[in-house]
Amino acid sequence: MVQTKIGESQIYQILRSAIFNAELPPGTQLVEASLAEAFGVSRTPIRSVLSRLKYESLVQFVPNRGAFVYCPTPAEAEQIFYVRQVLEPEAAFLAAKKATAADLQAMEFHLAEEARLYKEGKPQLALQAIQSFHMAVIEASKNSYLIQYLRDILSLTHIILTFYDVSDENNSHSHHEHHELYEAIRRQDAAHAKQLAHQHIPFILSDIDFTKKLNHALTIDQIINRYTSQ
Incomplete structure (x- = not known):
């Protein structure tokens, strides 16, 4: 878990940079609960960040499975x-x-x-x-x-x-x-x-x-x- 308080904007920048640097490769599942625990925040900002990444086509939501890092075929x-x-x-x-x-x-x-x-x-x-x-x-x-x-x-x-x-x-x-x-x-x-x-x-x-x-x-x-x- 992160030791210092971290905001939604910084969480977004961190996840986006990690995707762009292939540190979160295609197919990686982004579990709300796990991310919330790791960043030391509630699920609300995580959900907002994932929605923003989905809007940018960096994350794909699969019904009944959750959010995954997306890469075009x-x-x-x-x-x-x-x-x-x-x-x-x-x-x-x-x-x-x-x-x-x-x-x-x-x-x-x-x-x-x-x-x-x-x-x-x-x-x-x-x-x-x-x-x-x-x-x-x-x-x-x-x-x-x-x-x-x-x-x-x-x-x-x-x-x-x-x-x-x-x-x-x-x-x-x-x-x-x-x-x-x-x-x-x-x-x-x-x-x-x-x-x-x-x-x-x-x-x-x-x-x-x-x-x-x-x-x-x-x-x-x-x-x-x-x-x-x-």
Whole structure:
């Protein structure tokens, strides 16, 4: 059990981070009573957190069984990437027209983080930097509906990239594509930004090995200790 009082927001952040880092792998059952005991809270905040994670498609509720960590099947992954390929190029197109200096600065930061984390041999953290870069591009579109839909799609694709094995051989090429996209947006070349984004999504999908699942499983107590001691 956690020794210090912990709030619902922190519980949400801990469980969400653990899912994104494959420390709670797909199929892990999230039992309300066990989580409540581990976090030292009632079931009410746990139930609220699980509902929030379900809304983000990170948790799946199975009738008469409970809540489980969710990961899309290969067939579902193809559908998710298809939607992303339809929508994200439009966001890149708009970003090239509407990105502010602050938007560009955010993209630059996440690109630098991606390069640094891969160089330091931290691929899981690099994936988070990549997701943040793509989200910065999407937010630069200034289209609230695209941002809303693509935020959910990006979370799902991040889960797929976290749980399934991804080739490390193309890291430098992937970073190069991200940098090219940034440059097109910076130059306000909307047509080229759209084209680059459209070409990039199939490249991501082709890198995934759906026959291999990653598993960095920790116990809930280990997870709590890890994230509350940071």
